[in-house]
Amino acid sequence: MRKTILNLGETSTMKQAKDIALRISITYVLLGVVWIILSDYFSMILAHEKLSMYIYFQRYKGWLFTLVTGIIIFLLVYRRTHELILSNEKLKKKEKQLQIRNQHYHSLFEQNPDAVLELTLDGNVVSVNSEAEGLLESTHEELKEVKFSKFLDEGEMKRVREYFFETFNGWSSTFETTIHLANNKQKILRCSLVPIIINRKVTGMFAIARDITLHRENEEMVVASEKLSVIGQLAAAVAHEIRNPLTSLKGFIQLMQTSNRINHDHLDIMLSEVDRIDLISGEMLILGKQQEVHFRHEKLDDILRQVLVLMEAQAHLDNVSIYYENKAENPLYVLGEGNQLKQVFINIIKNAVESIPDYKDGIVSITLEDRVSAARVIVTDNGVGMDPERIGHLGEPFYSTKEKGTGLGLAVCQKIIERHKGHIHFQSEIEKGTAVEISLPIVEEEIPAATAD
Numbered sequence: 329m330r331k332t333i334l335n336l337g338e339t340s341t342m343k344q345a346k347d348i349a350l351r352i353s354i355t356y357v358l359l360g361v362v363w364i365i366l367s368d369y370f371s372m373i374l375a376h377e378k379l380s381m382y383i384y385f386q387r388y389k390g391w392l393f394t395l396v397t398g399i400i401i402f403l404l405v406y407r408r409t410h411e412l413i414l415s416n417e418k419l420k421k422k423e424k425q426l427q428i429r430n431q432h433y434h435s436l437f438e439q440n441p442d443a444v445l446e447l448t449l450d451g452n453v454v455s456v457n458s459e460a461e462g463l464l465e466s467t468h469e470e471l472k473e474v475k476f477s478k479f480l481d482e483g484e485m486k487r488v489r490e491y492f493f494e495t496f497n498g499w500s501s502t503f504e505t506t507i508h509l510a511n512n513k514q515k516i517l518r519c520s521l522v523p524i525i526i527n528r529k530v531t532g533m534f535a536i537a538r539d540i541t542l543h544r545e546n547e548e549m550v551v552a553s554e555k556l557s558v559i560g561q562l563a564a565a566v567a568h569e570i571r572n573p574l575t576s577l578k579g580f581i582q583l584m585q586t587s588n589r590i591n592h593d594h595l596d597i598m599l600s601e602v603d604r605i606d607l608i609s610g611e612m613l614i615l616g617k618q619q620e621v622h623f624r625h626e627k628l629d630d631i632l633r634q635v636l637v638l639m640e641a642q643a644h645l646d647n648v649s650i651y652y653e654n655k656a657e658n659p660l661y662v663l664g665e666g667n668q669l670k671q672v673f674i675n676i677i678k679n680a681v682e683s684i685p686d687y688k689d690g691i692v693s694i695t696l697e698d699r700v701s702a703a704r705v706i707v708t709d710n711g712v713g714m715d716p717e718r719i720g721h722l723g724e725p726f727y728s729t730k731e732k733g734t735g736l737g738l739a740v741c742q743k744i745i746e747r748h749k750g751h752i753h754f755q756s757e758i759e760k761g762t763a764v765e766i767s768l769p770i771v772e773e774e775i776p777a778a779t780a781d
Contacts, residue, residue, distance in 0.1 A: 443537040479507040495521040648690030656698040683711030708763040714756040
């Protein structure tokens with residue numbers, strides 16, 4: 329760009345020089361013609377009147393012409409040269425400003441802590457900074473020849489291509505993706521695509537990427553830690569809930585030993601109690617199992633009912649009634665990770681149960697609703713409630729309304745809901761209770777692929 333401006337400046341200067349030279353030449357010729365005509369006219373008049381005056385005029389008319397033309401040419405040259413110098417100074421100022429701007433751009437590009445790549449509309453790499461070379465573990469020359477499908481699997485490539493098309497239309501976009509490098513190495517990147525717009529036309533784009541692999545691993549550790557904390561807190565209630573059916577089983581077994589008779593009605597009750605123990609322990613095992621995070625189609629009603637199996641134990645221990653109602657006409661599916669969603673609902677319901685004082689008849693209501701493109705789960709309680717100032721701080725790490733709370737539970741819940749592209753909203757009144765609304769985008773039910781016999 330700088331060379332182009334310099335070339336334009338040189339062309340403009342040469343054109344101005346030609347114009348000045350042409351004007352001076354034309355002025356000189358015109359002055360000469362006018363002088364010849366006028367001097368000859370005056371010479372003829374003087375020759376008739378007085379010979380001495382004629383001789384005197386002929387002797388000095390050349391000097392007079394030189395003086396007059398010199399003054400006129402000086403003024404013309406001075407004016408045009410002054411204009412040219414001013415124009416040249418303006419050009420130098422613009423060039424200096426351009427150099428400063430280029431240095432700013434170069435600093436932003438090269439010293440950026442994020443990886444930056446300049447791409448053409450065809451997706452070819454024009455330039456990269458050193459961070460991009462380190463992130464992609466490739467040199468600038470290697471990246472010029474490479475196709476991005478080398479770093480992305482087919483599904484991710486299709487998704488990223490959609491963001492590329494958005495950028496071609498002049499829209500910036502931000503997304504996360506996983507790239508694959510040599511030696512089976514993977515990195516999670518947070519990427520931004522920014523269009524390069526010149527004269528209102530998109531001529532290319534900047535791709536800005538940051539490695540968030542370590543950040544995501546730390547997040548997963550916090551989520552896993554909080555999940556273990558939740559399981560530990562539920563353990564006492566679950567143990568108490570399991571003890572009741574165990575007591576029934578023990579009583580029936582002792583009765584059979586005493587009577588030496590098998591009562592089929594008793595056997596049915598015993599089987600149902602065993603099934604309940606199996607259901608509760610199974611849910612605890614699934615919740616505690618360390619699994620890779622893979623988003624898949626999950627049925628919200630199933631997740632909520634599985635959470636209720638665990639939370640009813642806590643509710644019975646705290647003398648709180650839990651009511652669940654599914655108001656959706658059709659099954660609601662979300663794209664998510666089942667265990668993480670369970671963790672969110674357990675945290676929210678557990679907080680609701682614990683917010684109800686002993687002197688109240690505790691009630692926690694859970695409602696599932698269908699709202700056009702989103703599923704809403706609303707958890708309400710008749711607990712002590714909160715003032716507006718406290719609501720504004722909910723979700724901040726280490727801020728808690730409980731005496732021994734860390735505030736990490738709700739912080740983790742908000743992070744999980746954000747990852748699921750959802751929203752969480754709190755509403756509360758002192759001594760009246762709290763309502764928590766969780767909104768998640770709905771997806772179509774996944775149809776399993778047919779398998780050959």
